[in-house]
Amino acid sequence: xxxxxxxxxxxxxxxxxxxxxxxxxxxxxxxxxxxxxxxxxxxxxxxxxxxxxxxxxxxxxxxxxxxxxxxxxxxxxxxxxxxxxxxxxxxxxxxxxxxxxxxxxxxxxxxxxxxxxxxxxxxxxxxxxxxxxxxxxxxxxxxxxxxxxxxxxxxxxxxxxxxxxxxxxxxxxxxxxxxxxxxxxxxxxxxxxxxxxxxxxxxxxxxxxxxxxxxxxxxxxxxxxxxxxxxxxxxxxxxxxxxxxxxxxxxx
Amino acid sequence: xxxxxxxxxxxxxxxxxxxxxxxxxxxxxxxxxxxxxxxxxxxxxxxxxxxxxxxxxxxxxxxxxxxxxxxxxxxxxxxxxxxxxxxxxxxxxxxxxxxxxxxxxxxxxxxxxxxxxxxxxxxxxxxxxxxxxxxxxxxxxxxxxxxxxxxxxxxxxxxxxxxxxxxxxxxxxxxxxxxxxxxxxxxxxxxxxxxxxxxxxxxxxxxxxxxxxxxxxxxxxxxxxxxxxxxxxxxxxxxxxxxxxxxxxxxx
Numbered sequence: 209x210x211x212x213x214x215x216x217x218x219x220x221x222x223x224x225x226x227x228x229x230x231x232x233x234x235x236x237x238x239x240x241x242x243x244x245x246x247x248x249x250x251x252x253x254x255x256x257x258x259x260x261x262x263x264x265x266x267x268x269x270x271x272x273x274x275x276x277x278x279x280x281x282x283x284x285x286x287x288x289x290x291x292x293x294x295x296x297x298x299x300x301x302x303x304x305x306x307x308x309x310x311x312x313x314x315x316x317x318x319x320x321x322x323x324x325x326x327x328x329x330x331x332x333x334x335x336x337x338x339x340x341x342x343x344x345x346x347x348x349x350x351x352x353x354x355x356x357x358x359x360x361x362x363x364x365x366x367x368x369x370x371x372x373x374x375x376x377x378x379x380x381x382x383x384x385x386x387x388x389x390x391x392x393x394x395x396x397x398x399x400x401x402x403x404x405x406x407x408x409x410x411x412x413x414x415x416x417x418x419x420x421x422x423x424x425x426x427x428x429x430x431x432x433x434x435x436x437x438x439x440x441x442x443x444x445x446x447x448x449x450x451x452x453x454x455x456x457x458x459x460x
Numbered sequence: 461x462x463x464x465x466x467x468x469x470x471x472x473x474x475x476x477x478x479x480x481x482x483x484x485x486x487x488x489x490x491x492x493x494x495x496x497x498x499x500x501x502x503x504x505x506x507x508x509x510x511x512x513x514x515x516x517x518x519x520x521x522x523x524x525x526x527x528x529x530x531x532x533x534x535x536x537x538x539x540x541x542x543x544x545x546x547x548x549x550x551x552x553x554x555x556x557x558x559x560x561x562x563x564x565x566x567x568x569x570x571x572x573x574x575x576x577x578x579x580x581x582x583x584x585x586x587x588x589x590x591x592x593x594x595x596x597x598x599x600x601x602x603x604x605x606x607x608x609x610x611x612x613x614x615x616x617x618x619x620x621x622x623x624x625x626x627x628x629x630x631x632x633x634x635x636x637x638x639x640x641x642x643x644x645x646x647x648x649x650x651x652x653x654x655x656x657x658x659x660x661x662x663x664x665x666x667x668x669x670x671x672x673x674x675x676x677x678x679x680x681x682x683x684x685x686x687x688x689x690x691x692x693x694x695x696x697x698x699x700x701x702x703x704x705x706x707x708x709x710x711x712x
Contacts, residue, residue, distance in 0.1 A: 272540075275534070276534070276535045276537070276538070277535070278535075279531045279533075279535035282527070282528070283531035283534075283535055284528070285528070286524065286528070288524075291531070291550070292554050295547070295550060295556070298534070302540055302544050302547070303544060304544070311540060
């Protein structure tokens, strides 16, 4: 925090909209999981198939939790317009009618990696740290003030660049990855910005006091932490070779 | 309970599917709110406009809570197929895209009754008993086992007949009610049976033990109670003339 920011924080004046947005975006620059060593290994083609399997298997837990998290948010608001907008996130992940949605696209990825679908869905082989982090995110959205819960989704502001990097890096690096397998990330390139724009405008409009704004910035930090923890756990288990009891053990 | 049923209950044997369904339907025959005195007054054209306003204003609280209740249920299940089916209930009430949904249709009814829309939405004039009953229903769905939460929706098995009766009775009885105003109920004639069929099949499939089945039957009783309480409160306040402090006072 620079001198001026420190003075403003001390006086308790709310940030202006531009300053508030910058504070949110600064969290991404500092700690979004594209900075993580495991991410760099994944996208740089430095992992073997078993390690990519472990990543996809664990990340499934997060994908599968997203609609529960979004439904929890919807269950908390009397604002019909907010629910009517937010429901698209559930459609994106669970699908709607003929459209099968993002979770199914994720299972296409795990299928292609040679993982048994029932095993993936059971989450039996997932790292406990993954599941704890994911459920911490769901609980955060259940329990925090609504605006703060909305703010925790704002890591989507940082997602398109990681997805573009991931698509390019993984297609180039791994012979077991093709365009069909990467369909999840391609779809998210258009979904995430729309969602993030709405959520950012909502948070800027509804977080009125300095302390509410700071709680929103903290929510983005919290969310980054839940993502970072997942990559830490993968690195510790599957790069450094400390697979905990009961977790997936690659044979590939 | 007859002698055979008593013996089965004592031995803890699960009911067969047909017997289980009969037990659920028996709750409706015993205590669904179509048996309530206020319901008979409403549909029989025995209420004045102020009393119908009070009913519509209070019932709005219930309508508006339904998507929160359904999102809460969705937030609790890892079963994507259940979420993909259940989300239609949110679409029905909140609308989807161009379609404005059941809550908006309810506001068309309160508009036509000459109530200020912001006042209705604020719920300021609603009876406290209404709001407590409605929130008790939302909490029930948040807190009970999932199958039991699903079972609490099964009052929809009994809804089409009440809606048919209501449409006919209200159109015939009240000059301030027309076809457009009754659009909510007309739509529910097709929505409720589809939802009820799904929920009944789900409950019959997943409630495996006698005690789970009984908890489901109790859930339908609980739900009937939440509906009955709302009509009791209306009757006490607006028929017997005991309007509590702060509640809507008709001028019509």
